[in-house]
Amino acid sequence: MENINLKELFKQEFSKMVAVISNIYGLAHIEVAEDVVSDTFLLAAETWESKGVPDNPTAWLYAVAKQKTLYHFRRNKIFDERVAPHVKHNAEKTTDEPDFSPKHIKDSQLQMLFAICNPAIASEAQIGLALRILCGFGIDEIAEAFMSNKETINKRLFRAKEKLRTETVVMELPPKNEISVRLDNVLHIIYLLFNEGYYSKTESNILRKDFCIEALRLGLMLMDNEITNEPKTNALIALMCFHASRFDARQDNENAHILYEAQNPDLWDNDMIQRGIYYLNASLQGDEVTSYHIEAQIAYHHCLNDNTPNKWQSILQLYNQLLLINYSPAVALNRTYALYRADGKEAALVEAEKLNLQNNHFYHILLGELYTGIDNAKARTNFETAYSLAKTTAEKTGISLKISKL
Amino acid sequence: MKEFALLFRHVEDFDTLPEDEKPAVEKKWQDWIGGIAAQGKLIGEAGVRLASGGKVLKPAGVVTDGPFVEIRECLGGLIVVKADTLEEAVTLAHGCPAMDRGGSVEVRPIFV
Numbered sequence: 001m002e003n004i005n006l007k008e009l010f011k012q013e014f015s016k017m018v019a020v021i022s023n024i025y026g027l028a029h030i031e032v033a034e035d036v037v038s039d040t041f042l043l044a045a046e047t048w049e050s051k052g053v054p055d056n057p058t059a060w061l062y063a064v065a066k067q068k069t070l071y072h073f074r075r076n077k078i079f080d081e082r083v084a085p086h087v088k089h090n091a092e093k094t095t096d097e098p099d100f101s102p103k104h105i106k107d108s109q110l111q112m113l114f115a116i117c118n119p120a121i122a123s124e125a126q127i128g129l130a131l132r133i134l135c136g137f138g139i140d141e142i143a144e145a146f147m148s149n150k151e152t153i154n155k156r157l158f159r160a161k162e163k164l165r166t167e168t169v170v171m172e173l174p175p176k177n178e179i180s181v182r183l184d185n186v187l188h189i190i191y192l193l194f195n196e197g198y199y200s201k202t203e204s205n206i207l208r209k210d211f212c213i214e215a216l217r218l219g220l221m222l223m224d225n226e227i228t229n230e231p232k233t234n235a236l237i238a239l240m241c242f243h244a245s246r247f248d249a250r251q252d253n254e255n256a257h258i259l260y261e262a263q264n265p266d267l268w269d270n271d272m273i274q275r276g277i278y279y280l281n282a283s284l285q286g287d288e289v290t291s292y293h294i295e296a297q298i299a300y301h302h303c304l305n306d307n308t309p310n311k312w313q314s315i316l317q318l319y320n321q322l323l324l325i326n327y328s329p330a331v332a333l334n335r336t337y338a339l340y341r342a343d344g345k346e347a348a349l350v351e352a353e354k355l356n357l358q359n360n361h362f363y364h365i366l367l368g369e370l371y372t373g374i375d376n377a378k379a380r381t382n383f384e385t386a387y388s389l390a391k392t393t394a395e396k397t398g399i400s401l402k403i404s405k406l
Numbered sequence: 407m408k409e410f411a412l413l414f415r416h417v418e419d420f421d422t423l424p425e426d427e428k429p430a431v432e433k434k435w436q437d438w439i440g441g442i443a444a445q446g447k448l449i450g451e452a453g454v455r456l457a458s459g460g461k462v463l464k465p466a467g468v469v470t471d472g473p474f475v476e477i478r479e480c481l482g483g484l485i486v487v488k489a490d491t492l493e494e495a496v497t498l499a500h501g502c503p504a505m506d507r508g509g510s511v512e513v514r515p516i517f518v
Contacts (some may be wrong), residue, residue, distance in 0.1 A: 320440030
């Protein structure tokens, strides 16, 4: 038996099975659902090793999980005493048998997505919970991504689950009139999840890519259901596609980060870009302009392989718009960089000096970049400040390189 | 941080500009406001832009066709910014495209 297969199967099925089981017994018992699924996989590993992998591994997993679930809840009489009184009002849920039909799996996963992306839980914990429950990542993988340890992550997840209980979060889709607002929160978590993968400081390239793929998958899940398939959902998916298209171009063989300017456009994934364009077009229906819309359009321009001032003018205007609805130091810095590419270093320097983001090393990198060739002494001072503020070795190496080129 | 209104007074109306000059003027405004937003000093999602035309109501129910005849520079729009002092707010107003055509920017503290 190949271990790789089981690992992939786990990723693929864990979230589905936990969602379905939790759907019957409630989120208060989410840990039991996790345990049942983990036990099922443990048994699979043992059984398949000696007897071979069954013809339909997924069906095998579902059948075993079903048995284990029933056994656990019946033996502990949890269902009769604690769960049944709460679920009886819901005609669909009067059975205590997990239903692993494709439709029910989809519905349960969507409900789980809304349950976890609940405003009651702190967003850092939400991402952790989303990675664990919705994407099936291991605690060690989550810890690695957050540059943290297993204990901290476990505590964080525990508190988040506690919150699900105390806030009596239920697995259901929000009522129609609340969908749009609740969807904002779900989209935001997916966006953070994607960024966690895209900008994560972890050195594991595979893990980072997995995060992005999972975020994209959750986005497509929302698109798959007509009530959550809003223009802003498509905008976020487009944004993720455009970013993901450059994944292979961003990293060299030694895992070092390659800046946009130095990337080989031949390595951009054209198929992904085309998909992004499709979703971008779909996002343009309706009147709502979200930051995802603007960011997707910026990302689209970055996928065009021409470096004309025109392209940068368009990007500059988009950043101007983005700042109006969503200010952040990072957007302000990107806007100033676009201004440099559109109107030249002098114009950008005037604006950059006004930003005053003294403790931000990216700010000093940008200033250093702009002063290079105009006032190399000032460029050096800024790069040196950036060097002392930078946190990772990769960043420090990059800055040293810039200093040496002055 | 206090709040200040920057009121743009124009000699010329944007609406009366030749069509081919409009995009360039539009871009100047967006870049200028973007520059303030980049400093994190803009309040609200955008300013208020006043269209030309309109009416003026005066006592005794007298309605006239706008204030434009009485003051040389007419109010074209406004944004609200945050700044520590009036001087800082005036600094933010520098480079405002309203002044390109002989207009002005009026900087007024807002009561909180």
